[in-house]
Amino acid sequence: MNPETGARSTARPATDAAGEGAASARPSLGRLRQWSAAAAAGALPPALLLATLFAAWELYVELSGISPVTLPAPSRVAEVAYENRGALWDHSLVTVKEAIIGLAVSVAIGVAFALLIDAFAPARRALYPLLVGSQTVPIVVIAPLLILWFGFELTPKIVVVTLYTFFPITVAFASGLAATDAEALVLMRTLGASRIQTLRLLRVPQALPYLFAGLRIAVTYAIVGAVFAEWSGATRGLGIYVLLMKNSFRTDLVFTGIFLIALLSLLLFLLVGLVERLMVRWR
Amino acid sequence: MAGQPLLEVRDLSLTFGGRRPVEALRSVSLAVETGAFVSIVGPSGSGKTTLFNVIAGILAPTSGTVLVDGRSDPDERRQRCAYMFQKDLLFPWRSVLDNAALGLEVSGACSKREARERARALLPRFGLEGFETYRPSELSGGMRQRVALLRTLLLGRPLLLLDEPFASLDALTRRELQQWLRSTWRTGSEAALLVTHDVREAVQLSDRVYVLSPRPGRIEAEIEIRRDAGGSLDALEAARREQEVLSALHIEEAAS
Numbered sequence: 001m002n003p004e005t006g007a008r009s010t011a012r013p014a015t016d017a018a019g020e021g022a023a024s025a026r027p028s029l030g031r032l033r034q035w036s037a038a039a040a041a042g043a044l045p046p047a048l049l050l051a052t053l054f055a056a057w058e059l060y061v062e063l064s065g066i067s068p069v070t071l072p073a074p075s076r077v078a079e080v081a082y083e084n085r086g087a088l089w090d091h092s093l094v095t096v097k098e099a100i101i102g103l104a105v106s107v108a109i110g111v112a113f114a115l116l117i118d119a120f121a122p123a124r125r126a127l128y129p130l131l132v133g134s135q136t137v138p139i140v141v142i143a144p145l146l147i148l149w150f151g152f153e154l155t156p157k158i159v160v161v162t163l164y165t166f167f168p169i170t171v172a173f174a175s176g177l178a179a180t181d182a183e184a185l186v187l188m189r190t191l192g193a194s195r196i197q198t199l200r201l202l203r204v205p206q207a208l209p210y211l212f213a214g215l216r217i218a219v220t221y222a223i224v225g226a227v228f229a230e231w232s233g234a235t236r237g238l239g240i241y242v243l244l245m246k247n248s249f250r251t252d253l254v255f256t257g258i259f260l261i262a263l264l265s266l267l268l269f270l271l272v273g274l275v276e277r278l279m280v281r282w283r
Numbered sequence: 284m285a286g287q288p289l290l291e292v293r294d295l296s297l298t299f300g301g302r303r304p305v306e307a308l309r310s311v312s313l314a315v316e317t318g319a320f321v322s323i324v325g326p327s328g329s330g331k332t333t334l335f336n337v338i339a340g341i342l343a344p345t346s347g348t349v350l351v352d353g354r355s356d357p358d359e360r361r362q363r364c365a366y367m368f369q370k371d372l373l374f375p376w377r378s379v380l381d382n383a384a385l386g387l388e389v390s391g392a393c394s395k396r397e398a399r400e401r402a403r404a405l406l407p408r409f410g411l412e413g414f415e416t417y418r419p420s421e422l423s424g425g426m427r428q429r430v431a432l433l434r435t436l437l438l439g440r441p442l443l444l445l446d447e448p449f450a451s452l453d454a455l456t457r458r459e460l461q462q463w464l465r466s467t468w469r470t471g472s473e474a475a476l477l478v479t480h481d482v483r484e485a486v487q488l489s490d491r492v493y494v495l496s497p498r499p500g501r502i503e504a505e506i507e508i509r510r511d512a513g514g515s516l517d518a519l520e521a522a523r524r525e526q527e528v529l530s531a532l533h534i535e536e537a538a539s
Contacts, residue, residue, distance in 0.1 A: 181372075183368060183370055183372055184372050184374075186336075186341060186368075187366075187368065187372045188389070189341060189361075190339055190341065190361060190364065190366040191385065191386045191389045191390065191438070192361065192362060192389060192390060193389045197389055201374075201385070201388075201389065202374065205374065205376045206374075206376075208376075280376075281376075282375040282376045282418055282420065
């Protein structure tokens with residue numbers, strides 16, 4: 001290659017670079033908007049299916065003349081939901097609060113356990129069987145005990161939600177930490193990074209998508225966990241509300257509660273997705 | 284070629300233990316003087332990356348000595364080597380600027396802000412001006428390698444180790460980056476050692492080429508490349524040296 005060509009190609013990368021870069025999209029609010037549009041489009045098919053199911057249900061109740069105490073029509077469920085919106089709102093707030101606090105505790109415990117498991121081989125050997133074991137404990141059985149120990153207030157609910165949700169978070173984050181790219185680890189070594197630096201700058205950010213995968217699983221248990229804890233003994237919350245309605249043969253309000261519980265779980269799931277979008281923007 | 288050897292490898296051998304031991308390197312000796320750009324050419328599996336890992340103090344050899352700037356202690360050697368890999372290994376969650384500043388940030392030699400400022404000052408030379416806030420996924424392969432090289436050179440460590448840095452790029456981008464590297468590598472480094480299996484790349488860039496045999500890796504030949512005072516290479520000289528390297532690799536070209 002003669003010097004002239006050499007000089008020209010030396011200068012070229014910069015101009016090429018500008019062209020390539022300009023073509024690619026910049027991360028911005030636009031991307032979030034794009035995402036919500038995609039989410040809305042994705043919500044259409046299940047919404048249609050749900051509407052069809054409700055219509056069939058409504059039709060069946062209408063034609064069979066079944067007692068509303070046995071099976072209320074969806075229109076009736078919607079009606080009583082509207083009439084009781086004040087009470088439902090109050091009970092929902094209690095349940096959501098328990099679920100979110102429980103999840104937060106789970107994230108803290110899960111991250112701590114995962115870091116411990118990752119850092120010390122003996123901790124892994126000692127902790128893992130116990131963690132797996134903790135998931136085999138029937139919560140049905142210990143929930144009343146928790147009420148006995150902690151009373152009817154917030155604490156036993158948080159404990160139950162945490163028991164339901166910390167495991168997937170721990171396992172997911174620990175797997176994420178274990179999945180660090182081996183060559184990136186060599187890079188950090190050549191840069192002279194300490195263990196803490198490698199953890200902070202490489203391994204934890206790299207494991208964040210795993211953490212969110214675990215959190216998405218955990219979040220579907222959180223509301224159900226809170227409802228179950230309330231069912232075992234509470235003064236307020238959707239769990240105790242549904243129980244009381246069942247005992248007074250208000251099947252329509254039981255259904256209202258069930259739908260509300262499902263809806264809240266779904267909303268919490270979407271919230272986790274949104275937080276992930278904001279925290280893991282490189283994906 | 285002038286200058287003291289910045290890197291000296293003497294009689295280096297390495298056998299990986301285990302049930303079926305693998306002899307990776309046998310009695311390798313080579314030297315890289317201050318100011319020199321030296322290449323090692325060898326077929327895949329000839330232990331080139333292993334050799335680099337030993338030089339950079341990441342792997343311990345079975346026998347032999349390695350001196351970087353007169354130091355044999357692995358930790359001290361590592362602190363004098365700026366190591367660039369075949370993969371760019373950029374962190375997808377960091378911007379171009381933060382990726383480039385990573386090494387300085389880790390070294391603790393200066394504050395995070397100063398690390399960024401030093402990286403920013405070199406962006407134009409690396410053709411990355413205006414891309415500070417871009418993420419690696421938004422860059423082309425060539426640009427990503429340039430960010431990786433900036434991250435490596437910013438450390439200001441004397442010995443630059445380049446492990447097939449252009450192997451994953453397309454032919455055109457590779458040629459551009461080779462030319463550009465020739466004019467840029469001295470930013471921060473005093474000597475460079477390049478591992479490649481591209482004979483033309485080795486001859487175009489280097490003052491000397493070592494040819495490594497297939498496993499176990501041994502030095503088969505040492506070929507000096509004569510350059511004029513400005514560092515440019517005569518086409519005839521280049522062709523001759525390429526031929527020499529090829530025959531040392533036992534690859535004969537039919538027409539020549």
